[in-house]
Amino acid sequence: MPDADLFELTLEDKLYRTKWENEGESHITVKTDLCRTCSGKPCLRFCSGGVYRPDPADPQIVTVSHENCLECGTCRFGCPPKAITWTFPTGGMGVKFRYG
Ligand code: SF4
């Protein structure tokens, strides 16, 4: 695929180019009580995989789609109240890039 065409892809298209392998447990946890006092909610913008989304039932907290994680590590530093606990997936699991 030519590089220019990559700009036409949606996030979902791009995430289809990766594969997530794990043992069924999330490597990310969030203390959602702290999200209620986080006015800017920067995780909704800094995560390139769109892992964090407002909870439809309670928009003051976030949901976590850990299988979209690209392991960039940003959320270990980008959450102002340090509500996110992120660890590397264990046992060689985690993201696999299908196209290198
Ligand atoms: S940046 Fe941290 S505290 Fe703020 S909404 Fe996201 S996970 Fe919650």
Ligand code: SF4
């Ligand atoms: S490590 Fe990167 S891709 Fe994974 S959840 Fe954190 S910010 Fe998102």
